[in-house]
Amino acid sequence: MSLCINPGCRQPNHPDNGGSPTCIVCGSDLVLQGRYRVMRLISSDSGFGRVYEAYERNVPKILKVLKESYNTNDKVVELFRREAQVLSQLNHPGVPRIEPEGYFLYCPAGSSADSPVKLTEPLHCLIMEKIEGPNLKQWMVQQGNHPISEKQAMLWLTQLTDVLDLVHQHNYFHRDIKPENIMLRPSGQLVLVDFGAAREMTQTYMANLGDSGITTVSSAGYTPPEQEQGQAVPQSDFYALGRTLIYLMTAKLPNDTTIYNSRTNAFVWRPLAPQISAPLADLIDELIAPAAAQRPQSTAQILERLAQVRWSKTGSLGPLRQVSGLPQSVGARSIGDVAPATWPMTTLNPHEAKTLSEPSHSFLPPWLDQRPWLLAGLTGLALAVPLGWYALTRNTSNPISQVEAVENLPQRLVRSLGTLSGHEADVLDMLLLKDGQTLVTASADQTVRFWNLAEKQALRTLSEHTNTVKALAMTTDQEILITAGDDRTIRFWNMADGELLVTLSNAHTVPINALEVSNNGKTLASADSDGTIFMWNLVAPDGRIDPQHLVTAGSSHTLQADGTVNDLRFTRDDSYLVSGGKSLHVWTMDDLDQPITLTGHEPLTFINRLAISDDGRTLVTASSDKTVRLWNLADKTHHATLTGHQSYVNDLRVEGPLLWSADADQRILVWNMDQAAYVETITGFNTDIWRFAVQPNGYIVTIGGTEHTLGLWALEEQAEP
Template identity: 35%
Template sequence: MSYCINPQCPSPEDGIDPKDTVCPHCGSDLVFQNRYRINRLLGTGGFGKTFEALDRRELKVIKVLFKNHPKAVTLFQQEAKVLSRLEHPGIPKVDPDGYFTYTPPDSDDPVHCLVMEKIEGLNLVEWLEQRNNKPIDKKQTVEWLEQLVEILEQVHQQHYFHRDIKPQNIMRRPSGQLVLIDFGTAREVTGTYLNKVGGGQNVTEIISAGYSPPEQINGKAVPQSDFYALGRTFVYLMTGKKPTEFPENPRTGKLLWREGAPQIPEALGDVIDYLMAPFPGNRPQHAQMILNCLAEAEPAIASTKSTLTLSFQRKPKTPSGNGNGTTRQRGGNSALSPGQSGGRNSRNTNSPSQTSSSQSQSGRTHHPTSSAKTRRLPRLPQIQLHLSWQPLVALLVTLIAISQGYGYWRYGFFPANPWQLILTLPSASFLDTVMSRHAGEVQALALSPDGTLLTSGHYQDLDLIATRNNIVLQTRSVHESWIRAILITPDGNSLITASDDASIRIWDLRTAIRRFTLSGHDGPINALALSPSGDQLVSAGEDGTVRIWDVARGRVEHVLSGHSGAVNALALSSDGRTLVSGGDDQTLRIWDVQQGVQIRSLTGHEGAIEGVALSPDDTLIASAAEGDSVRLWNVFPGAEIFRLQETEVSVHELAFSPDGAYLIGAGQPIYIWDLETGDRPYVLRGHNQDISSLLLTPDGQQMITGSPDGTIKRWTFPELLSDQGSSQN
């Protein structure tokens, strides 16, 4: 069967032969882009229709926009743009050439077409109706929530948000994977858009009753609006009722839905309510925060029995009086035997020893019958074997419990890898404290000049931490994407942040008011450096440029071009006159900051340069490249001096000790090299992912490291420990 998509065709689906390439009724093409043939109509809505199309041997979906209304065309093109940039099993795949236009004969108006992957399955409204609106249980809730949050994370990372999340726009593949569809209402998060919303201007309203949040109904949708609609969607799935069927608290505006979902534990319900907070600032600010909440609530969720599930469980059979019946229950015996757990892995197949144990508890023992003349010997070896492994298992469980407790207390790891804990023992004495165990995926750190305040950037949020007691004083959402670099001005009054959203923002550290935004980079910003006076700021970006800014005036002074790829690292001399940059093009470049010109270029690395540092006397450059050794260069005349021993390790951050005697490199461990001998006397282990930021405290006695493993740690410099030990002796 073939279908004609010409809006003026008198008989678009009648009498068309599957082999025809031109419609016999209107003369329009039936095959598009030399590959797509329309098979049948799937649905109609708004300004267009949806069809099934055959792409050679593969079925696709083609959305066709018939009316050239300017706003409809804009949204249609936007959907094509968003979907072509996203690659995830939970998002319909669109090829880069999936959007095209076709002009039928005798028409001046083009027909807009978008070809995408065909998702087999039902949307969640159809799926729930198919099971008689039976609510989902807690396990399904957690699984689906994690899936959809991961999908939204992909969308938000592309600086878009969906604006129309509801059960009708979520489909379920036969494999169980959820797919978010209908991106026609998606909105790009730009500075202009946020300024409109912040300035009180309304934008196009997209409203789905019961699912759209208050700010979206008022024409001021933000990315966190997606989380509100997601929470409302789960209310529908967990109760089998539309959100509009539940009352709201007249004082707080919270939806009163809990009684409609008795199978949902309180901890999981709290996460859903967090998503649906009436004010967007009280919701999770990004997708990772939701996943963190689920992880923290997991023990409480797992330990709560689902009343919905229990009501459908079969009762165990009662053992018969002759002793031949066996009681069978899900999960084995009521008391967990060694080797079992109370979590989702507690369903075991019985080993011989377990079968023996369960039989003895259920009364299934073998007694001599009257016809048995020979006396049987008791099975003493079995009993001894049964008793002998229990203390070993108990000891093993105890050791595991102790190692997990130690790993969390000492390093913030849970679960902790016992082998990793063993590797950390030689450097355990150098770890002063774990400043934060739940810091998120830390990408950048900065310390105030007096050392009393630490700032930590994770995703678009910034934590302010008091170093005296390691308490988080405040968390602020400061960007629309990942924060990559943070600085605090020498006077301690201002905070500077740079992000993947291509902006640099300067904040008043005391009032949290944004002073101004520096724009100019065409892409993510990877590094920042600040002159000792705080007057000049240097930034490096993925666009291959280095920019020098006048901080007071908020304008660019010089744009330094020379790198042929992304610039990843910066180091500024103590007088603020000399700048060193390193990038993906495997070169180091030395610049005159005042003149804005390149002095020289240093080559030799065999990988992208990720870390650069200048010695305290500004005479030496240290550089680290991906898959290459750490190298030392002199600033003048710009020659490589030597390569440090045992440096073919992954190092992303570099710093010199205050006296210039040692070089510190951060990969997953912390490496410390003696620059006089070139040896590496110390390797400090304490993170289970690569360190993303390394700082020295103002007194030079300690180091602070942050990592995407969610921890921030403070270390004592090893040389200081040895000096203290010598002085005490």
């Protein structure tokens, strides 16, 4: 379907617009600039404009259209144009890409007599790269508002300083840095967006800070005092950067009463971030100093201080990357005088880990690659908070009762057997085959890899995907592997030799998060970040399991969940399909149009993983609200809540009556599902656990953390704390 952006069109989403160059209703062009076709409205309440998703062939773009009511407001039009001007001059993975002609005017066809809007001027449009992923405000909500660790704070502060280094070198500063204006790519790169408020640093500007022509841009809690008075300077960006980091490190908004006292104007954040060392906290406090002169004066100074923080923690400073800061005297040279630069990734303080391949001799590891927005956004958020208590809530009759567990809880330790390396970005999914030795992994490095766990070596790499791969599935006979991810394709592979059998191009219009094959092997379900679920009939007309016919047959049914879907699971008898993410739905296979919605997890949190008990009677959900919940599939009711995780729960494994749940706090908890009771904690892992598998010999394989490796672990004998 194509969407008409003419505000005067009576039916902009007319079903016949899809194959037409002009709108069936109003006659306006549907192919903008001869290149871009608008597919859907993303937001109509984003400040001055509307935001759409558009496509140039198969490449998604973001289209911003200034609301027609602002066409005569010169200041608003100037801000809109400035974003295009600034972005076109910047070349950095932390800035959305825009082509020189990304800003253009669009002239809709004349409004009809009964049109709701009469246009006398063209629409101002801006087309740019679409950043796949959440902003940091959304990310914090998705992962349960869990404060980030010091290591992650240093990595993200370094990334953002790198971006500002480029912006400031081009004689601009941003003026509106806040969590909502920082997005997270699937690769882990932070992206600074919304440059509409950016201001050019020239001699004239620096000499006339009090001029009435300066626009005031304010975001409560993030805007520095001088900017509130209309006199922003480059160091104003550092203040907003520091306030943003404090939000991430404390999970408290700047106006939260636990952090800000409005009567005394006191802003006290350190007690809420005990995981942050004094040297880093000192740097953050300097960034948010009330006076601009008391803050670091350049991005180079911030990076130097970060190196000093690292030295204070490790005693080893290591070589510093040369980053030029602002010139001593900011002149009025033009943007074109600045030579383009290649912007390296900046990283800090790698983990020390035993690997089964040649160790890296680089001082700095690859960027902290974030989980596929997956709604649980995982990047080593392993806060060292001991498990001092466990609570159990169980529903035998309403209301749910709560039982406190004993303090001395049994634990078992694991010892490392090393790691398997080869992926160059986060590993996002894995499948252990029935032989217990062959493992398949999917990664943000756009590859799928096969591993022999017995020999501890890589077997094969599949490299046909063009973006992050984050979902794996397999036919029940394990002859066909199915992969999907951010390139919106579903690919089918021959397991025997790795041959690509079929590619379903544009299987979804947005990134695909989950795949699941029914237990009878006849149906594939795929789900995306928009909540769309497609059902695919794997059985060809001749009765064989053959995905080739899907190229022409397409999907057999479309379902729509409430918000993004992170996981799918068929019940043992294939009578139900369960989808979990922003919402939890149970779909009856005989009547897919009427889902049953289950509620119980905390608001504004997300379900990360689903599991079904061996007897098919119990649904298990793992959530970013730090709980595991059990549901009765017979009557679709909440049965019990298992609490005790200190961070968001990412993966589940059912093994007879036992349930294993893994979290971002480097632990696996084991439960007895029949009794809804705690059994033991498995600890000793050195990274968050995103996915895990257990081999027949009891060895555990994990993915997670920041090293892009597979962890191999052996269980020690049970030990009492």
